[in-house]
Amino acid sequence: MGKQEANIYEIAREAGVSIATVSRVINHSNAVSEKSYRRVMDAVRKFNYVPNSTARSLSTSTSTSIGVVIPDINNPFFSLLLEGITRVADERGYHVLLFNTAENTDREHQVLQTMREHRLRGIIITPVSEQDPDTMKRLHNFETLGIPVVLLDREVDSQFFDRVVTDDERGVHAAVSELIRVGHRRIAIITGPEASRPGRERLRGYYRALREHGLPVTPAYIRKGDFMVDCAYEQTLALCAMQEPPTAVFSSNNMTTYGCLKAFNELGLRVGADIALVGFDDIDALCWLDYNISVVSRDVPEMGKQAMRLLLQRFESERGERAGARECLPTELLLRGSELLPESGRAH
Structure with a gap:
């Protein structure tokens, strides 16, 4: 095999270690065990691997910059994530x-390309889709350069990266089960994108709650959303226009909740009196306005802190053969009255 036919992924696979470990060996880091060092060097000799000099110069950078990539700067959820990330980052310089x-x-690809021009120490990213091969390739390339990547809230179809997620399925299961407990039988959901882990996990929790309580799945009550206000608004209007509209709606994220409320307000429907609503993720602004929406809540700043801590571990310690850490934080169902069965639904 020629010298450059092998790549760092093949070296890592052959040696049975992480990409980060291969990068440390190539760049003569001391934070590598003797056992891992020997495995990597054996694989390097087997494949006659010669590392790219540009990659080596980038990976040995002493930068203190962390690149954080988010999919929606207008969503308060990501502001809270950033709050947690920066709190830990500031403490560590x-x-x-x-x-x-x-x-x-496409914008994500452009952003990742631009980020190559910065001397970054590490990257935290909430990817748009799990299934985009271009994004996965670019993230693997950062690891090749010795720039570790941590996935936050969403994932990609690869075990190479550390990640911080929450138990979305269990949270939605608890919420829909509560709706059923108080008497709802016509329960709709406005989903998130199927290409994202949160979208799929939250829909899975909805299905599981219906199944466990012996309720049929009504396809017309399952509305595809995109975690954005406008789509949720249109889908809510469509649900309310049905001959048998739902008595309750589960909204799959905070921006979806805004879209639902916009539609309910336009139709003159009072949440908790005319129709029930439970959302995923709390909305501080609504609480300040005494607009009490029941939600599946989670400690969002803590998610950001955990992501930054994982990145720091990658900077400071030998990861050996570990393919990727996965931190799963819990959710909590907060009931504030918007889940109750409206009077109009009690006869059905």
Whole structure:
């Protein structure tokens, strides 16, 4: 095999270690065990691998910059994530560069290309889609350069990366089960994108709650959303126009909740009196206005802190053969009255 026919992924696979470990060996880092060092060097000799000099110069950078990539800068959820990230980063002397992809994969590719021009120490990203091969390739390339990547809230179809997620399925299961407990039988959901882990997990929780309580799945009550206000608004109007509209709606994220409320307000429907609503993720602004929406809540700043801590571990310790850590934080159902069965639904 020629010298450059092998790549760092093949070296890592052959040696049975992480890409980060291969990068450390190539760049003569001391944070590598003797056992891992020997395995990597054996694989390097087997494949006659010669590392790219540009990659080596980038990976040995002493930068204190962390690149954070989010899909929606207007969503308060990501502001809270950033709050957690920066709190830990500030304590450890790192500063954050923020990039927005606007839930667009082409924009995400452009952002990741631009980030190569910065001397970044590490990257935290909430990817647009799990299934985009271009994004996965670019993220693997950063790891090749010795720039570790942590996935936050969403994932990609690869085990190479550390990730921080929450138990979305269990949270939605608890919420829909509560709706059923108080008497709802016509329960709709406005979903998130199927290409994202949160979208799929939250829909799975909805299905599981119906199944466990012996309720049929009504396809017309399952409305495809995109985690954005406008789509949720249109889908809510369509639900309310049905001959048998739902008595309750589960909204799959905070922006979806805004869309539902916009439609309910336009139709003159009072949440908790005319129709029930439970959302995923709390909305501080509504609480300040005494607009009490029941939600599946989670500690969003803590998610950001955990992501930054995982990145720091990658900077500071030998990861050996570990393919990727996965931190799963819990959710909590907060009931504030908007889940109750309206009077109009009690006869059905």
